Amino acid sequence: MSAPIIVWLRRDLRLADQPAFRAAAARGPVIPVYVLDDESPRYRRMGAASRWWLHHSLARLAADLEQAGSRLILRRGRSENVLSALAVESGAHEVHALHHVEPWWRNAERAVRKALDLQLHQGIYLAPPGSVLTGGGTPFKIYTPFWRALQERMPPAPPLPAPKLTAPEAWPNSDRLEDWQLLPTHPDWAGGMRAEWTPGEAGAAERLETFARRAARYAERRNLPAMLGTSRLSPHLHFGEVSPAQVWHGVANAGGSVDVFLGELGWRDYAANVIHQFPDYAAHSYKEEFERLPWRTGPEAEADLKAWQQGRTGYPIVDAGMRELWATGWMHNRVRMIVASFLIKHLLIDWRRGEEWFWDTLVDADYAQNAVNWQWSAGSGVDANMFVRIMAPLTQSPKFDAAGYIREWVPELAGLGDAEIHDPGLLRPRGYPAKIVEHTEGRARALAAHAAMKAV
Ligand SMILES: Cc1cc2nc3c(=O)[nH]c(=O)nc-3n(C[C@H](O)[C@H](O)[C@H](O)COP(=O)(O)OP(=O)(O)OC[C@H]3O[C@@H](n4cnc5c(N)ncnc54)[C@H](O)[C@@H]3O)c2cc1C
Incomplete structure (x- = not known):
C-alpha cells in the first residue's frame, strides 16, 4: 500500500466539494486530521461560541467519515509540530489542506511547509483571496468594483461530490473530543444554540435547501429581523460545512432577487480580500x-x-x-x-x-x-x-x-x-x-x- 496522505482540516469541515480531500483521495490512503491549535492564533484563539460549534461540527464530521470507512484523527498543539509528528508516526510525506487567509494560518502554513510537502488548495471563497485584481493588476480596496470584477469570473465551478476514501493500513491515535472540553458546563449556556442550530455538513445542506425555496424574496425580507428572510448560513460557511460554490449553485435558479443574496456572498469574498492585503485589520483602524x-x-x-x-x-x-x-x-x-x-x-x-x-x-x-x-x-x-x-x-x-x-x-x-x-x-x-x-x-x-x- 502507498504512503498515506494527511488531510489537514481547519475551517473546512466537509467532505463534498472539498478539494484537499479530493486531491488526497486520488493519491492514496487518507488520514484526516483536525489539530486544535490555540498556540498559532494566540489572542485570536476561537471564542466560546465558536468552540461550542466546533465540538458539534467535529462530532458530525467524525460520524460522516466513519460511515465512509474512514476516521477523524484529533490532535492538539501547534500545527507544524503536530503534523510533523503525525507524518513520522504514519509514514506520510504529503499534507493537503485548503488555503486560509487569517494571518496566523498563513504563518502556520509557512511553518508546515518548511517540514513537510504541504499542498494547498482553494475552496473557502468564490475566488482565491488576492486573485481579483484591477486593470492595473492591484487588489481592490472598495467593494463595488471588487464585486463587479468577481462576477465576471462567476459562476464558480460546479461543486464536486465527496470522494471515495481509502483507509491507511494502521490508524494513528486520536484524542477524545470530550477531553478537549469545548462545551460549556458550569453553567451550560448553550441551550439556545442547541435549539437553533445543527452544526455539520448535513445541517448546512438542509439550511441551504430550505433557504433556496425562499431566496427569490431575499431583497424584500432581508432587513426585517422579525422574519426568517436571510439564509442563516453564516456559521456553516465559516466552518466550511458548505462551500460558497455549493451555496451559489444551490440558489442560482431561485429567480426573484437572488442576485442581491449573491452580492452578500460577494461581501464575504471582499472581506477576505481586505485581510489578504491588511492582515492586522482587526487590530488597527485603517484610517x-x-x-x-x-x-x-x-x-x-x-x-x-x-x-x-x-x-x-x-x-x-x-x-x-x-x-x-x-x-x-x-x-x-x-x-x-x-x-x-x-x-x-x-x-x-x-x-x-x-x-x-x-x-x-x-x-x-x-x-x-x-x-x-x-x-x-x-x-x-x-x-x-x-x-x-x-x-x-x-x-x-x-x-x-x-x-x-x-x-x-x-x-x-x-x-x-x-x-x-x-x-x-x-x-x-x-x-x-x-x-x-x-x-x-x-x-x-x-x-x-x-x-x-x-x-x-
Ligand atoms: C458589526 C458586524 C459584525 C459582523 N461579524 C460577522 C462575523 O463575524 N461573521 C460573519 O459571518 N458575518 C459577520 N457580519 C456580517 C453579517 O451580519 C452576517 O454574515 C449575516 O448576518 C449572517 O447571516 P446570514 O447567513 O443569514 O446572511 P445572508 O444575508 O443570508 O448572507 C449570506 C452570506 O453572505 C455573507 N455575508 C452577508 N452579509 C455580509 C457582510 N456584511 N459582510 C461579509 N459577509 C456577509 C455571510 O457569509 C452570509 O452567511 C457582521 C456584520 C456586522 C454589521
Whole structure:
C-alpha cells in the first residue's frame, strides 16, 4: 500500500466539494486530521461560541467519515509540530489542506511547509483571496468594483461530490473530543444554540435547501429581523460545512432577487480580500486618524459596555439584538449594524471592544468578516460608512418592523403595542432600564469627538 496522505482540516469541515480531500483521495490512503491549535492564533484563539460549534461540527464530521470507512484523527498543539509528528508516526510525506487567509494560518502554513510537502488548495471563497485584481493588476480596496470584477469570473465551478476514501493500513491515535472540553458546563449556556442550530455538513445542506425555496424574496425580507428572510448560513460557511460554490449553485435558479443574496456572498469574498492585503485589520483602524479619536474609557465607559453586552441599554432594538446574540450565538445583520453603531457612536466606545465581544459570542465569528464590518460601522475602514452618519435606533426599529423581534427577545416589553414597543418612554415596565444615554446627547458627543479627531 502507498504512503498515506494527511488531510489537514481547519475551517473546512466537509467532505463534498472539498478539494484537499479530493486531491488526497486520488493519491492514496487518507488520514484526516483536525489539530486544535490555540498556540498559532494566540489572542485570536476561537471564542466560546465558536468552540461550542466546533465540538458539534467535529462530532458530525467524525460520524460522516466513519460511515465512509474512514476516521477523524484529533490532535492538539501547534500545527507544524503536530503534523510533523503525525507524518513520522504514519509514514506520510504529503499534507493537503485548503488555503486560509487569517494571518496566523498563513504563518502556520509557512511553518508546515518548511517540514513537510504541504499542498494547498482553494475552496473557502468564490475566488482565491488576492486573485481579483484591477486593470492595473492591484487588489481592490472598495467593494463595488471588487464585486463587479468577481462576477465576471462567476459562476464558480460546479461543486464536486465527496470522494471515495481509502483507509491507511494502521490508524494513528486520536484524542477524545470530550477531553478537549469545548462545551460549556458550569453553567451550560448553550441551550439556545442547541435549539437553533445543527452544526455539520448535513445541517448546512438542509439550511441551504430550505433557504433556496425562499431566496427569490431575499431583497424584500432581508432587513426585517422579525422574519426568517436571510439564509442563516453564516456559521456553516465559516466552518466550511458548505462551500460558497455549493451555496451559489444551490440558489442560482431561485429567480426573484437572488442576485442581491449573491452580492452578500460577494461581501464575504471582499472581506477576505481586505485581510489578504491588511492582515492586522482587526487590530488597527485603517484610517490612521481614528487612532486619535477620543474614545471613552474608565469605569463609566466599562459600565456602559457591560450594559450593551447584556442587552440593558434601554433601547429595545439594541437590547433585543444583544440578547439574541447571547442566547443563540447569532444576530440579524440589520441589528448587528444598529448595535455596532450604538456602541461606537452613542456610547463612544472603541470599535475593537465590540469586535472582541462578537468574536467571543458569535457562532459565525470570522476574523475577516467581523473586522471588516466593525471598521465599516466605525467609518475607520478601507471601504466604510461615514462616522458622522449616525444610525438612530428609535427610527431604525419601526422602519424595519422590529416589534415582533423585540417581543421575542425582550419579554419584559412583550405587553406593549406596536406603537410603543420601539421607545417605551413612560410606559417602560419596572425592571426594564431607562435609556443609558439620550439619542441627541450621544449623537452630539460622538460628533464632537469626531470633530476633535479632525482638528488634531
Ligand atoms: C458589526 C458586524 C459584525 C459582523 N461579524 C460577522 C462575523 O463575524 N461573521 C460573519 O459571518 N458575518 C459577520 N457580519 C456580517 C453579517 O451580519 C452576517 O454574515 C449575516 O448576518 C449572517 O447571516 P446570514 O447567513 O443569514 O446572511 P445572508 O444575508 O443570508 O448572507 C449570506 C452570506 O453572505 C455573507 N455575508 C452577508 N452579509 C455580509 C457582510 N456584511 N459582510 C461579509 N459577509 C456577509 C455571510 O457569509 C452570509 O452567511 C457582521 C456584520 C456586522 C454589521
